[in-house]
Amino acid sequence: MVNLNHGAAIVGIHEHQTRYAPDKSELQIQGESVIKALEDAGLTKNDVEGLFTASSTIRNSGLNLADYLDMYPKYVDNTTVGGGSFEFHLSHALTAIAAGRIKCAVITYSSLAKSGGISVGTGGVARFGHPRLDPSPDSFEEIYGLTTVGLYAMIARRHMELFGTTSEQLAEVAVAMRRHAGLNPEAQFRDPITVSDVVNSRVISDPLHLPDCCVITDGGGAVVIASPELAKDCKQTPVWILGVGEALAHQGAGKRDLMYIAAKQSHGPAFEMAGVKHSDIDMAMVYDSFTITVIETLEDLGFCEKGEGGQFVSNGRIQLGGELPLNTDGGGLSSNHPGMRGIFLLLEATRQLRHEFEGTERQVPNCNIALCHGTGGALGSRHSGGTVILGRN
Amino acid sequence: MPEWKKPLPTISGETKVFWDGCKKGELIIQKCDTCNDYQFYPRGICSNCWTTDIKWVHSTGRGKVWTYTITYQNRTPGFAEDVPYVLALVELDEGVKMFTNIIECDPKEVKIGMDVEVTFVKANNFITIPYFKPVS
Ligand SMILES: [Zn+2]
Numbered sequence: 369m370v371n372l373n374h375g376a377a378i379v380g381i382h383e384h385q386t387r388y389a390p391d392k393s394e395l396q397i398q399g400e401s402v403i404k405a406l407e408d409a410g411l412t413k414n415d416v417e418g419l420f421t422a423s424s425t426i427r428n429s430g431l432n433l434a435d436y437l438d439m440y441p442k443y444v445d446n447t448t449v450g451g452g453s454f455e456f457h458l459s460h461a462l463t464a465i466a467a468g469r470i471k472c473a474v475i476t477y478s479s480l481a482k483s484g485g486i487s488v489g490t491g492g493v494a495r496f497g498h499p500r501l502d503p504s505p506d507s508f509e510e511i512y513g514l515t516t517v518g519l520y521a522m523i524a525r526r527h528m529e530l531f532g533t534t535s536e537q538l539a540e541v542a543v544a545m546r547r548h549a550g551l552n553p554e555a556q557f558r559d560p561i562t563v564s565d566v567v568n569s570r571v572i573s574d575p576l577h578l579p580d581c582c583v584i585t586d587g588g589g590a591v592v593i594a595s596p597e598l599a600k601d602c603k604q605t606p607v608w609i610l611g612v613g614e615a616l617a618h619q620g621a622g623k624r625d626l627m628y629i630a631a632k633q634s635h636g637p638a639f640e641m642a643g644v645k646h647s648d649i650d651m652a653m654v655y656d657s658f659t660i661t662v663i664e665t666l667e668d669l670g671f672c673e674k675g676e677g678g679q680f681v682s683n684g685r686i687q688l689g690g691e692l693p694l695n696t697d698g699g700g701l702s703s704n705h706p707g708m709r710g711i712f713l714l715l716e717a718t719r720q721l722r723h724e725f726e727g728t729e730r731q732v733p734n735c736n737i738a739l740c741h742g743t744g745g746a747l748g749s750r751h752s753g754g755t756v757i758l759g760r761n
Numbered sequence: 762m763p764e765w766k767k768p769l770p771t772i773s774g775e776t777k778v779f780w781d782g783c784k785k786g787e788l789i790i791q792k793c794d795t796c797n798d799y800q801f802y803p804r805g806i807c808s809n810c811w812t813t814d815i816k817w818v819h820s821t822g823r824g825k826v827w828t829y830t831i832t833y834q835n836r837t838p839g840f841a842e843d844v845p846y847v848l849a850l851v852e853l854d855e856g857v858k859m860f861t862n863i864i865e866c867d868p869k870e871v872k873i874g875m876d877v878e879v880t881f882v883k884a885n886n887f888i889t890i891p892y893f894k895p896v897s
Pocket residue numbers: 793794795796797798807808809810811812
């Protein structure tokens with residue numbers, strides 16, 4: 369295989385500050401984000417040759433976005449595999465750039481999940497209206513009242529049964545994310561919480577309590593990726609793409625052990641391409657739709673053994689100052705989660721690798737290598753996993 | 762019969778045998794004639810070996826709770842009124858898992874590994890839905 373390590377770099381980013389934007393359209397938030405991200409890079413509309421986006425609400429999202437912004441990209445990718453779609457986009461953009469098809473790509477996303485009143489986690493199948501169920505798989509699943517929270521709660525329940533994981537250990541993840549959110553002025557929820565606050569709060573889908581579930585916000589963002597030649601001319605320190613890996617996990621016709629998630633398959637190729645070890649990772653952005661997602665992901669990425677995730681996240685290990693600071697923006701659990709969150713993993717990892725928070729508590733000291741892992745869909749039914757390893761040098 | 766508010770399955774040529782079985786009180790799943798693998802949900806192709814040599818076979822209708830959650834919040838009509846209910850994955854004796862609700866018991870009694878058996882509820886004149894209950 370062609371060596372893709374350092375084949376492209378993130379050269380521009382923008383996170384839309386809004387958490388609530390009832391007066392804007394989704395395309396408008398994407399447009400504003402793309403413009404700001406290109407400004408950040410020192411590039412212009414004419415430099416963009418590849419357009420990458422995903423949406424659960426905009427039909428023909430890439431086509432409509434190109435129309436809205438009057439762009440004529442020669443490489444288009446609408447891969448939509450849930451919240452982690454954007455790690456897949458980054459992987460595809462790297463490949464397209466390394467193959468010489470394009471020199472510059474933009475990935476963008478937005479959602480009005482909050483102002484649209486979409487009950488992402490607990491709306492069940494009616495959250496996007498009351499559709500006729502597809503003959504399969506919906507007709508064998510949605511008739512039983514699946515919710516997104518429920519599909520993660522089922523995995524949490526079995527994790528507890530098999531490995532003795534406790535509600536208090538799940539809560540440790542929520543507490544860590546909230547502490548980090550306290551350092552992020554844009555975060556939705558910033559007041560500190562304790563393990564006892566979490567385990568004594570309302571149960572949404574047993575064993576998951578309300579703070580075990582991500583917030584629902586509006587929001588969006590954009591990432592600009594450039595070839596090594598173009599990156600040299602950009603304004604910002606390039607953040608290099610060192611390794612990528614993609615995987616899907618599903619029911620396996622009723623036979624897969626769902627306790628192993630897609631991260632198990634995707635991390636190997638990413639680490640191999642990057643040529644780094646787990647101990648080289650200075651910080652990680654791990655998709656935190658729910659607290660159990662983080663525990664399962666850390667295990668299946670290989671940061672600890674299967675079943676040890678509950679212990680791993682305890683005692684401050686995943687907090688700033690700990691061995692593996694995670695989701696330093698406050699994550700989906702406290703900062704923002706507009707329907708899909710994968711793009712924000714890339715944004716915060718880039719900010720950390722640029723040392724944007726130097727001199728403040730939010731900065732991971734000497735941050736040189738970061739890992740992002742996006743999970744999309746649901747652990748209890750079918751989901752995607754995209755691993756991305758980024759480096760400053 | 763009261764109106765069924767929950768979402769109803771859409772029956773296709775590929776899945777009709779399954780739903781016809783439910784109407785007769787039988788849980789019918791698929792087994793491949795080439796590789797002998799069971800599969801669920803039913804489909805026109807063996808997902809393992811990709812042949813179309815599929816047999817419909819009677820499941821024992823028994824299995825164990827593989828995992829579950831007690832759902833306290835779901836805004837979908839029909840389920841909104843039904844909370845708390847148990848959403849579960851049951852592993853059938855044949856080794857395939859299927860989504861279901863565990864009914865006819867207190868949600869708090871449900872445990873992973875619990876023995877359960879199929880039971881059928883008529884949603885309307887055309888559709889009957891399989892659920893599971895603790896083995897009596
Ligand atoms: Zn077969």
